[in-house]
Amino acid sequence: MNEQRSDEWEASDEAQFRAVEAALDAEGLRREVDGLRHALESHPVIDMARGLVMAAGRCSPEEAWQVLVEVSQHTNIKLREIAQSLVDGVEGPAPALPVREALNASLRRIADERTRAAPGGGAAPDHPPQRP
Numbered sequence: 001m002n003e004q005r006s007d008e009w010e011a012s013d014e015a016q017f018r019a020v021e022a023a024l025d026a027e028g029l030r031r032e033v034d035g036l037r038h039a040l041e042s043h044p045v046i047d048m049a050r051g052l053v054m055a056a057g058r059c060s061p062e063e064a065w066q067v068l069v070e071v072s073q074h075t076n077i078k079l080r081e082i083a084q085s086l087v088d089g090v091e092g093p094a095p096a097l098p099v100r101e102a103l104n105a106s107l108r109r110i111a112d113e114r115t116r117a118a119p120g121g122g123a124a125p126d127h128p129p130q131r132p
Helices: 002-057 061-075 079-088 097-117
Strands: none
Touching: 002 061, 002 079, 002 097, 061 079, 061 097, 079 097
16 A cells, blocks of 8 residues: 555656646746747847948948947947947937947947058058048
8 A cells, every 4th residue: 555655656746747847848938939039029120220330330240240249248238228229319319428438439449450450550541432
C-alpha cells in the first residue's frame, strides 16, 4: 500500500513539475512575442531617424546606426526613444539638450574620422561638395 502511495506521489510530483514547466514556457513565449511586437512597431521610427541622421551628417546607413547607438549610450536613453525624439523634432520641439549634444558629438567624430582617413591626412572637407 505504501508503495502505491509513493508511486502516486511521484506521478503527482511529475505532473506538477510539467505544469509549472509549461507555464514558464508559455510566459517566456509571451514575453518574446511582446518583444517582437514592440520591435516591429519601433522599427519604422528607427529607420526614419536613421535617414535623418544620414541627411544631417551626410553619412552611410551604418554610420547613422552607430550615431544612434552612441547617442543612446551617452544619454542612457533607449534607442527607440532617441529615434522618436528625432522624428518628432522634424515638425515639433527639438530633442532634449543632452540628445542634441550627444548627436552633435557623434556626428563630429564621424566627420573627424573621415578627415583623418582622407588622402593627405586632413585635407578633405567635412562634407562632400554640393551639386549645383
